[in-house]
Amino acid sequence: MTTTIRIQSEPFDAAAEATALTAGRTDVGAVVTFTGLCRDEGGRLAALELEHYPGMAEAEIARVAAEAERRWPILGQTIIHRFGRITPGESIVLVVTTSVHRQAAFEAAEFLMDYLKTQAPFWKREHLRDGAAGSWVEAKDTDDAAAARWR
Amino acid sequence: MTTTIRIQSEPFDAAAEATALTAGRTDVGAVVTFTGLCRDEGGRLAALELEHYPGMAEAEIARVAAEAERRWPILGQTIIHRFGRITPGESIVLVVTTSVHRQAAFEAAEFLMDYLKTQAPFWKREHLRDGAAGSWVEAKDTDDAAAARWR
Amino acid sequence: MKLVYFACVRERVGKTDEEVALPETIETVAQLIGWLKTRGEEYEYAFEKEGVIRVAVDHVHVRPEARLAGAREVAFFPPMTGG
């Protein structure tokens, strides 16, 4: 079981991360990759600024990853979360899971994303296209509900 | 809404297909990529031989894709299924879905895979490592059950 | 009418496809399977687990009670194992 967690400001290469989990192996049957991108919200946004809690971000994601490993027979998982200024069309977060069968890979990836959304110490602030500093993004009830279904 | 369906013997480039669905766009918030790979089943298999029903394979996958589009607010979907001889570690099937939010992208990808498994006219035959032609892979009840949950 | 066979059905029938002229009394998929089974041991063998064999008429999955009127191509195959 391989778990990779990275918190970084640089962009990531989703394909390279997926390849790293499968290269040289003949036991992986399913690879699920989730990429979360910055949207411009109908042209309103110039960028998102992501603040995070260094140290806790890594620790919290490691706890969530350990829980995913406990719940599903996954062979590997890679979680990368960016911080700093991210413009529309750029990637923010990556989750890759591998397993023998598809169900475990899908469920683990969804679980990881639901928990990242509600448990990982990251906060998004909007920067508007008209130059104004926008407001902090509000947490969504739908994300809490999504996380609650795994309890 | 972009739907791409390809039935081919050649390998595919999952990353290029995902990029094709997001390049130049700022409205996509979530990309889910599923890749199904050939396993060697603990060293037992030399290859899988995939037989398919040309014409119906494309038509059936198009029907499944239309149903996914009807059910979820997806922005794009790409489905590629290979046929012919495929060795362990190689990719067999690719599903990419994009949406504004992650739930639609995840659910549509899982739906597409569950229906591809049980509805698309493809049949796998094992080729064993000792040179013998193995048997046809049996359909799994778990795949029928997975497809049934969408009804 | 063209009949096509895939996977283990193809192997048991011993051909990939054939043209047949159906008796007028054959109106449904189930009747077609019953008629095929009278055509020789290979068909009897191919359709011995009749309930398991899937059928598509002109590229669309159908049930045994489906009618054949207007059909150009009928396909027989075991449960699919793609993906």
Next chain:
Amino acid sequence: MKLVYFACVRERVGKTDEEVALPETIETVAQLIGWLKTRGEEYEYAFEKEGVIRVAVDHVHVRPEARLAGAREVAFFPPMTGG
């Protein structure tokens, strides 16, 4: 004890972190928040929706009734919006 603030809490308190010497009577997270609110308008403003503010002790999410004994770093922040 080190206190750290993030996002709108940081903006309202007006600093990213600070060292504080707690009165011995402050034993829980909820009591710490109550004490902070007596330290000035900026704290009152930052913790005005007290039930919404999340707290982590030494990088672990905790509830308001959690005890502070042994804590080195306590963090205050709004609900997370990463992912």
